Amino acid sequence: MICSAAMCLAQCEKAPPQLGKAPVNKVVAAMTLEEKASLTVGEGISLSFLMQIGALTSDDVENKSEAYQAQATMVKKTADLVSGAAGATHMVSRLGINTMVLADGPAGLRINPTREDDANTYYCTAFPVATLLASTWDTDLVSKVGEAIGNEVLENGVDFLLAPALNLHRNPLCGRNFEYYSEDPLVTGKITAAMVKGVQSQGVGATIKHFAANNTETNRMALDTCVSERALRELYLEGFRIAVEDAQPWAVMSSYNKINGTYASESHDLLTKVLRNDWGFKGVVMSDWSGGSDPVAQMKAGNDLLMPGNSTQAEAIIAAVKADKLNEKILDQNIQRILNVQLKTPGFKGYKYSNKPALKEHAELARKAGVEGMVLLKNSNKALPLAEGVKKIAVFGNTSYNIITGGTGSGDVNEAYSVSLVDGLKNAGYTVNEELLGMYSEYIDEETKKLPKTTMFELPKTIEEMDVSSVASKMAGKSDCAIITLGRNSGEGNDRSSGKGDFCLADAEEKMIKTVASAFHKSGKKCVVILNIGGVIETASWKDIPDAILLAWQAGQETGNCIADVISGKVNPSGKLASTFPLKYDDVPSSGNFPGVVLEKGARDSAESQVSAAPGPPPSSPSEIVYREGIYVGYRYYDSFNVAPSYEFGYGLSYTRFEYSNINVGADTSQKLALTVDVTNTGDTTGREVVQLYIAAPSEKMQKPEKELKGFAKTRLLAPGETETITFQIPSRSLASFDTASSSWIAEAGRYRLLVGSSSRDIRKETYFDMVNEIVVKADSRALAPARDIDELKRN
Numbered sequence: 001m002i003c004s005a006a007m008c009l010a011q012c013e014k015a016p017p018q019l020g021k022a023p024v025n026k027v028v029a030a031m032t033l034e035e036k037a038s039l040t041v042g043e044g045i046s047l048s049f050l051m052q053i054g055a056l057t058s059d060d061v062e063n064k065s066e067a068y069q070a071q072a073t074m075v076k077k078t079a080d081l082v083s084g085a086a087g088a089t090h091m092v093s094r095l096g097i098n099t100m101v102l103a104d105g106p107a108g109l110r111i112n113p114t115r116e117d118d119a120n121t122y123y124c125t126a127f128p129v130a131t132l133l134a135s136t137w138d139t140d141l142v143s144k145v146g147e148a149i150g151n152e153v154l155e156n157g158v159d160f161l162l163a164p165a166l167n168l169h170r171n172p173l174c175g176r177n178f179e180y181y182s183e184d185p186l187v188t189g190k191i192t193a194a195m196v197k198g199v200q201s202q203g204v205g206a207t208i209k210h211f212a213a214n215n216t217e218t219n220r221m222a223l224d225t226c227v228s229e230r231a232l233r234e235l236y237l238e239g240f241r242i243a244v245e246d247a248q249p250w251a252v253m254s255s256y257n258k259i260n261g262t263y264a265s266e267s268h269d270l271l272t273k274v275l276r277n278d279w280g281f282k283g284v285v286m287s288d289w290s291g292g293s294d295p296v297a298q299m300k301a302g303n304d305l306l307m308p309g310n311s312t313q314a315e316a317i318i319a320a321v322k323a324d325k326l327n328e329k330i331l332d333q334n335i336q337r338i339l340n341v342q343l344k345t346p347g348f349k350g351y352k353y354s355n356k357p358a359l360k361e362h363a364e365l366a367r368k369a370g371v372e373g374m375v376l377l378k379n380s381n382k383a384l385p386l387a388e389g390v391k392k393i394a395v396f397g398n399t400s401y402n403i404i405t406g407g408t409g410s411g412d413v414n415e416a417y418s419v420s421l422v423d424g425l426k427n428a429g430y431t432v433n434e435e436l437l438g439m440y441s442e443y444i445d446e447e448t449k450k451l452p453k454t455t456m457f458e459l460p461k462t463i464e465e466m467d468v469s470s471v472a473s474k475m476a477g478k479s480d481c482a483i484i485t486l487g488r489n490s491g492e493g494n495d496r497s498s499g500k501g502d503f504c505l506a507d508a509e510e511k512m513i514k515t516v517a518s519a520f521h522k523s524g525k526k527c528v529v530i531l532n533i534g535g536v537i538e539t540a541s542w543k544d545i546p547d548a549i550l551l552a553w554q555a556g557q558e559t560g561n562c563i564a565d566v567i568s569g570k571v572n573p574s575g576k577l578a579s580t581f582p583l584k585y586d587d588v589p590s591s592g593n594f595p596g597v598v599l600e601k602g603a604r605d606s607a608e609s610q611v612s613a614a615p616g617p618p619p620s621s622p623s624e625i626v627y628r629e630g631i632y633v634g635y636r637y638y639d640s641f642n643v644a645p646s647y648e649f650g651y652g653l654s655y656t657r658f659e660y661s662n663i664n665v666g667a668d669t670s671q672k673l674a675l676t677v678d679v680t681n682t683g684d685t686t687g688r689e690v691v692q693l694y695i696a697a698p699s700e701k702m703q704k705p706e707k708e709l710k711g712f713a714k715t716r717l718l719a720p721g722e723t724e725t726i727t728f729q730i731p732s733r734s735l736a737s738f739d740t741a742s743s744s745w746i747a748e749a750g751r752y753r754l755l756v757g758s759s760s761r762d763i764r765k766e767t768y769f770d771m772v773n774e775i776v777v778k779a780d781s782r783a784l785a786p787a788r789d790i791d792e793l794k795r796n
Contacts, residue, residue: 018096020348024339027095028332036331037317038090039097039338040299042309045087045289082157083122084112086289086410087308089338097339098348102207102286102307106130106163106179107406107556108413109152122355124152125362125557126405126415129534130165130191132373132553134181134578135652137690138714139194145369146198146206148362153204155357159345160205160251162410166192166239167255169536169579170215170633171594173496173503175459178407178534178554182578183634183649185235186709189242196247203346205250208243210288211275212236212264213627214255217495218595221291221620224258227627228790232259233738233780234631237274244279250341251284254303256291260786265292269783271302278780284341296320304334359416363558370555370562375575376548376653377539383526383547385569385655386481390526394433394479395422396468396516399487399532401440406554407534408459409492415557421485421530424560428568433479440466459491462501465508472519481526482516483567484546488533489554495595496535498585504538517545530563540583540646551575569655572687574714576652576759580634580645587645589629589637596625627790635760636705650692650709650759656683656720660691660764665754673730675711677756677765681718689715692757693728695735698750701774702737707755710734730754736777745777 017026031039081088085103104110109124127133127149133142153161165176169183181188192208199206213225213236227236243249252275254265264270265287275281286305292298295306295313299320306313320326342348376384395401403420406412422432447463454460468475476482486509488502496502505513517527529546531537534554543549550573555562565571582588598621632640635649661678668674679689693711697704711728718724735752736745751770757763 016094019339020096020343024336024343027097027339028335030095031092031335033318033321033328034314035092035095036328036335037314039092039335040305040317040331041090041295041314042305042307043088043090043099044310045308082111083115084110084414085158086110086162089305097342100159100342100345100347101157102160102162103153103158104162104410105149105153105413106165106411108149108415109156109158109161110410110413111156111158113414113416120355121416122156123359123416124156124357124413125149125359125366126413126418127366128370128373128555129178129406129411129553130181131178131534131578132555132575133195133369134187134191135373135375135553135575136369136714137187137576137578137712138372139190141369141372142191142194143198144365146195147201148198148358148365150199150202150204152357152362153199154202154346154351155354157347157353157355158204159347160207161199162207162209162253163199164192164195164206165209165411166243167210167212167214168235168239168633170627171588171590172536172579172582172585173498173594174215174535175217175490175495176407176409176411176492177536177579178490179411181239183580184578184709185238186242187578187712188239189246190712192239192243193246196243196249200247200250203344203351205341205345206247207251207253207286208240208249209253210255211240211252212255212270213259214257214264216257216595216625217493219598219620219623220256220493222622223256223596223620224261224622224624225627226260226624226786226788226790228630229740229743229783229785230738231627231630231790232784235633240275241279244275244281248281249283250344251286252281254285254287254291256288260784263292263297265303266294266297266301267784268301269781273781273783276302284337296326299326299330299334302334304337366556367558367561367565370558371565371571371573373553373575374555374562374566374573375551375577375651376566376573377531377551377647377651378543378546378549379653380547383528384550384567386567390480391429392431392433392478392480393425394436394475394482395425395485396436396482396512397485397487398440398444398463398465400483400485400530401437401444402487403559404487404489404532404534404554405556405559407489407491411492413556418557419560421483421532421560421563424562424564425483427561428564428570430564430568433475435478436471436475439471459489459494462487462489464506465512467508468512469515472515473522476519476523476525479525481528482520483528483530484513484516485530485532488535488537490534498591502537503585505542510542513542513545528567532559536579536581538584538646539581543646551577572655572685573652574654574688574690576650576690577647578649580638580649581647582638583644583646587638587643589632590627593626593628596623598623630790631705636708639760640706648759648761650690650757651762652690652759654683654687654689656681656685656687658682658687658689658758660756663756663765663767665767665769668727668729673769675728675730675754675756675767676725678723678725679715679718680723681720684720686717686719688717689758691715691726692759694755694757694760694763695730696753696755697735697737698748698752700750701746701748702739704737707753707760709760732775732777735771736775742776742779743782744779747771747775747777749774
């Protein structure tokens, strides 16, 4: 009888609720405190990842060294679900909660190509870097790139892509600018939204990052960004707002830095007031890897998921709940957001991934995207496209042979191949000078052997350009033209230098350009420079020397073919700059306060206890950076204060010409303000034009930039003589500026000038309208106020 009663009780006991079958709140209610804490903390760092970044060596693993033992203790699962993925979440199998896999990928999915005890390879497509994609100004194309990346995420068993990244190009020396889109928040927001929509169309999650004001890599783990509320709202948060409201990404990643004294991942103002309350974000907020210092503060702020996670964080959360220092309802809310997103993931739905994405088709798309974002900076006497009789080419520069497909760090991709410039030229039917090729191959091989090995977070060392003084004239006699490639690379954890060999040309590079151009010009032949770079460099001191300059950026695995497509004339370049190229570094409005300063001893001591140790670059020193330029970033500064750039924002040449006509402003069918303008191809080559709308707003109440970009569109491919009518809708938000006193967006009364052009300084047509009364467009939360006044006036 006793046994029978026990069996009856067991049968009558209710089974625990299962995620996907029971309401999420019921599943959360059934969780133990320990399960809740584990779900808000990731599984830890895989040993393979630690080896990639140099934190462990193969000897450590083989010999079970102390370093290995310490890391292995922290890691709960040493076997990767997807080899090379950046992290994963915990499983609670009794409640039907499975693991979610997260992987890097601003320019394509980053996973390991090889796996233990597996002879197969698992490559992904290296797409163009973000600076190139932004230079396309083509949201439809970027969305297609997103779809392709999303497909590779899906078919490789990953649930979340840790991309796109969208911090502003506040300063050209930021080491991760290649991962970011632009100096302008509208371009940034619209391109990001297009990427998110494309990725998530495949049923996987996109993670926009790094939220927010993460514009510096130096001391990134302990840097306090001091910035005014207005500059935050109008510039550094605006791109994120557009992406959230237009595309609703599944996740947002909080940044490493502090904002006005509080870590981003611990800021209730940022993650709850602004992101959720003001913008209506519904997804998950996760920390950057080991970001922040206080897991309890992160939970309270609304940072739902701590990545990559460790047991100490979970223990701190449990202890805080038991001590009534963390309301368990806050923890429950964070978990509900995690589970609501997990319900959408392919892993939860049981998707049978193939490990075989459409790499061939994606390579073709990468090539198309690459050519659309290349920017023709100079083209004297129609040096490009190369004339029909130009077949023999002398190729100079180390990077012509060792092309740079993308940046380093978590923005890198393990692709199956990459096409160098030399290979691209050969593929296009050109003959490359074999004697010069042999000289470079021997030189590069010998010099490369001398370089030290680097880890994932160390920028690869470069070799000096070969001295070609003795062979330049000889090559000019044997070739039809010269091509010189200049390369630059950068990556996570380090900022660039304003000196020679980085922002400025190295002496050997300057000498090479002068020597080669002189030799070929004496022979009546052209010299073309290719810029294979991820971010802005100085061009003013040497741009008059070559006949043409093509900004090729880093176009991914098809870079060489893309360059050949443009210089041969197969594709008419239509890229435009999404960031300004200054005459000199000192002209950059933030040049005087980048990358920040290490705090004095007293402040440093009080801050050091808050610095968390993250994998990767050396530990950070508590530092501060003050955004004294306020809202005057990029063209907003150069155009407002008449500082001449080398190449302005929105600039880019074409092999054809475009004329603008018939500008009109009025109400469209929805009774919203709209502007139309006709764009006509008046040249003799088919091409596309990027049309830009700027607005100069009245500034009686608030100081404002001379003009701001408020719309852009790229025409279809227009044949000679063909016209397209471009329409811009102008919502009231486009007219408004952020008024700190009222914490609201205000459109002042007065005259609004509407400027349509081909760049910020090439305005082709202008019209206006008058606003009789001031409009309060939207009131936002009071949040993120700095502890002291930040000077927003122009620099002396």
